Amino acid sequence: xxxxxxxxxxxxAETRNFTHAAARLHVSQPALHVQIRKLGxxxxxxxxxxxxxxxxxxxxxxxxxxxxxxxxxxxxxxxRMLAGEAERAPVIVSAGRAxxxxxxxxxxxxxVLDGSRRIQLRAETREETVDAxxxxxxxxxxxxxxxxxxxxxxxxxxxxxxxxxxxxxxxLAKRRRLRVADLDGCRLVLPPSDRPHHATVxxxxxxxxxxxxxxxxxxxxxxxxxxxxxxLGVAVVNAIVPVPSGVRAVPLQGLPRITYHALxxxxxxxxxxxxxxxxxxxxxxxxxx
Amino acid sequence: xxxxxxxxxxxxAETRNFTHAAARLHVSQPALHVQIRKLGxxxxxxxxxxxxxxxxxxxxxxxxxxxxxxxxxxxxxxxRMLAGEAERAPVIVSAGRAxxxxxxxxxxxxxVLDGSRRIQLRAETREETVDAxxxxxxxxxxxxxxxxxxxxxxxxxxxxxxxxxxxxxxxLAKRRRLRVADLDGCRLVLPPSDRPHHATVxxxxxxxxxxxxxxxxxxxxxxxxxxxxxxLGVAVVNAIVPVPSGVRAVPLQGLPRITYHALxxxxxxxxxxxxxxxxxxxxxxxxxx
DNA sequence: CAGGACTATAACCCACGGCTATAGACAACT
DNA sequence: AGTTGTCTATAGCCGTGGGTTATAGTCCTG
Numbered sequence: 001x002x003x004x005x006x007x008x009x010x011x012x013a014e015t016r017n018f019t020h021a022a023a024r025l026h027v028s029q030p031a032l033h034v035q036i037r038k039l040g041x042x043x044x045x046x047x048x049x050x051x052x053x054x055x056x057x058x059x060x061x062x063x064x065x066x067x068x069x070x071x072x073x074x075x076x077x078x079x080r081m082l083a084g085e086a087e088r089a090p091v092i093v094s095a096g097r098a099x100x101x102x103x104x105x106x107x108x109x110x111x112v113l114d115g116s117r118r119i120q121l122r123a124e125t126r127e128e129t130v131d132a133x134x135x136x137x138x139x140x141x142x143x144x145x146x147x148x149x150x151x152x153x154x155x156x157x158x159x160x161x162x163x164x165x166x167x168x169x170x171x172l173a174k175r176r177r178l179r180v181a182d183l184d185g186c187r188l189v190l191p192p193s194d195r196p197h198h199a200t201v202x203x204x205x206x207x208x209x210x211x212x213x214x215x216x217x218x219x220x221x222x223x224x225x226x227x228x229x230x231x232l233g234v235a236v237v238n239a240i241v242p243v244p245s246g247v248r249a250v251p252l253q254g255l256p257r258i259t260y261h262a263l264x265x266x267x268x269x270x271x272x273x274x275x276x277x278x279x280x281x282x283x284x285x286x287x288x289x
Numbered sequence: 290x291x292x293x294x295x296x297x298x299x300x301x302a303e304t305r306n307f308t309h310a311a312a313r314l315h316v317s318q319p320a321l322h323v324q325i326r327k328l329g330x331x332x333x334x335x336x337x338x339x340x341x342x343x344x345x346x347x348x349x350x351x352x353x354x355x356x357x358x359x360x361x362x363x364x365x366x367x368x369r370m371l372a373g374e375a376e377r378a379p380v381i382v383s384a385g386r387a388x389x390x391x392x393x394x395x396x397x398x399x400x401v402l403d404g405s406r407r408i409q410l411r412a413e414t415r416e417e418t419v420d421a422x423x424x425x426x427x428x429x430x431x432x433x434x435x436x437x438x439x440x441x442x443x444x445x446x447x448x449x450x451x452x453x454x455x456x457x458x459x460x461l462a463k464r465r466r467l468r469v470a471d472l473d474g475c476r477l478v479l480p481p482s483d484r485p486h487h488a489t490v491x492x493x494x495x496x497x498x499x500x501x502x503x504x505x506x507x508x509x510x511x512x513x514x515x516x517x518x519x520x521l522g523v524a525v526v527n528a529i530v531p532v533p534s535g536v537r538a539v540p541l542q543g544l545p546r547i548t549y550h551a552l553x554x555x556x557x558x559x560x561x562x563x564x565x566x567x568x569x570x571x572x573x574x575x576x577x578x
Numbered sequence: 579c580a581g582g583a584c585t586a587t588a589a590c591c592c593a594c595g596g597c598t599a600t601a602g603a604c605a606a607c608t
Numbered sequence: 609a610g611t612t613g614t615c616t617a618t619a620g621c622c623g624t625g626g627g628t629t630a631t632a633g634t635c636c637t638g
Contacts, residue, residue, distance in 0.1 A: 031596050067367050078356050
């Protein structure tokens with residue numbers, strides 16, 4: 001095993017393309033190729049497979065990627081420490097945009113102000129978050145997940161219900177709570193159809209025998225509540241989002257409550273800082289309806 | 290930076306002797322020598338200095354040793370993980386013999402029985418324990434310390450006073466507590482003169498104007514209490530030791546109470562398991578008089 | 579002061595790792 | 609189907625890095 005193999009593998013894993021990765025590393029493509037092969041031989045695993053013209057990392061390949069990131073990162077960190085630079089490597093936090101805005105803002109603020117810890121934020125979808133964690137591109141993640149890979153440690157840090165956001169003059173605006181069936185025939189504002197929340201709401205409506213009339217698909221909870229405030233329809237949003245002034249928000253029952261989990265790569269991949277931040281997030285968990 | 294340099298440096302750091310280390314690594318002495326030199330050049334630090342014929346690691350050298358141990362250990366661990374062996378590397382616990390026997394026995398028992406974590410025990414003096422931690426030879430340590438290096442995290446896990454162990458027919462055996470001055474003229478059983486406890490007791494006696502008549506220097510608290518039970522003198526021991534039947538134990542006042550600390554190498558050097566064990570020890574702390 | 583133990587440098591030599599060239603695989607487009 | 613472009617993988621060549629032995633230099637011991 002050699003450290004330069006690991007470094008090379010990180011570059012390769014990012015592009016899954018020997019030619020480009022080699023260019024980035026300023027070596028020839030064959031040179032990179034044999035490095036990767038030797039790494040795989042040395043570890044006794046196949047790191048990637050061909051799928052037509054595309055190369056895909058195997059499961060072991062992902063693990064090696066994460067390991068390689070961890071190792072090279074530690075070397076850098078150690079170098080800085082020896083050089084007397086107190087700067088610790090930042091902890092990379094990956095989460096959805098809304099999660100960052102409404103769930104993480106406060107705990108991250110206190111975290112940064114408290115110690116002089118540096119963090120780096122990434123706004124990514126839940127799938128990308130899990131991916132980044134597995135590959136070691138991120139250290140801590142937050143996402144609403146049902147199933148978590150075994151190599152990721154997870155703890156709930158917040159549970160949220162669903163809200164219907166409506167203009168004050170809407171017929172349903174006076175209600176204290178709504179059921180899915182109540183939305184029958186309403187014009188709805190939902191997230192784009194490829195997002196999980198969209199499918200969940202549509203499925204619940206169908207099951208309740210209600211007609212789904214999706215008039216707007218908007219990316220981002222704020223955009224949805226904005227359209228609702230313009231009177232274009234009822235926005236069915238996660239209760240994590242703050243309700244803007246000028247609209248009513250009524251809890252919607254009958255949909256699964258969504259639990260956000262703090263995520264941390266298991267094993268030694270997690271630095272002490274990463275683990276500490278993870279614990280901090282867990283400690284400052286909160287629940288809303 | 291290369292992993293084989295790190296491996297070589299660990300071997301060198303253990304012996305501080307190029308010739309022997311080279312033999313152990315199955316390379317020639319010059320080959321090892323240039324490896325170490327390149328490692329130092331690469332990091333931009335001097336790793337060791339000559340002191341006459343002896344070589345001594347610099348402060349940076351110690352850090353590099355710890356780092357090297359951590360890195361090579363992680364590679365091994367990762368290899369095992371890839372090979373599907375669930376066996377995690379054992380956490381190495383270094384502490385004094387008595388600490389192991391009387392302070393750590395119970396928390397370590399519950400630790401091992403609870404999860405299926407493996408640990409490896411080392412009985413070493415307090416100085417060796419600190420040393421091993423700094424060099425990465427041990428992961429968790431327990432020792433009674435006044436000052437702790439900055440790069441070691443420490444938390445108190447137990448405070449103990451001092452006991453006088455005496456035969457039942459001794460003039461002082463009826464007393465409920467003793468002061469240092471009461472020991473004036475008594476025959477004393479103490480640890481060897483190079484151990485801290487010896488110096489502490491003698492100094493306290495002198496300060497109190499009492500005459501110290503040390504008849505026996507014995508290594509190990511049990512041996513001391515044994516000699517006391519034979520009527521050879523008053524054993525002045527740490528309250529950590531259990532009192533054997535057939536003797537009286539009277540608290541001795543006026544000596545500093547001794548606080549045992551759990552120790553953990555700071556930074557990434559500590560594996561998750563090591564940190565967990567550290568926390569476990571802290572959680573199961575106890576105090577005695 | 580001789581001798582032993584060990585470090586450090588010099589000189590040599592081989593093999594490992596990088597390079598170019600190119601065959602092989604695969605998709606896309608005419 | 610044939611052509612072309614893109615990329616992986618192997619072959620063969622070549623230079624450097626790392627290993628070896630030999631030995632000078634240093635320091636303590638008897």
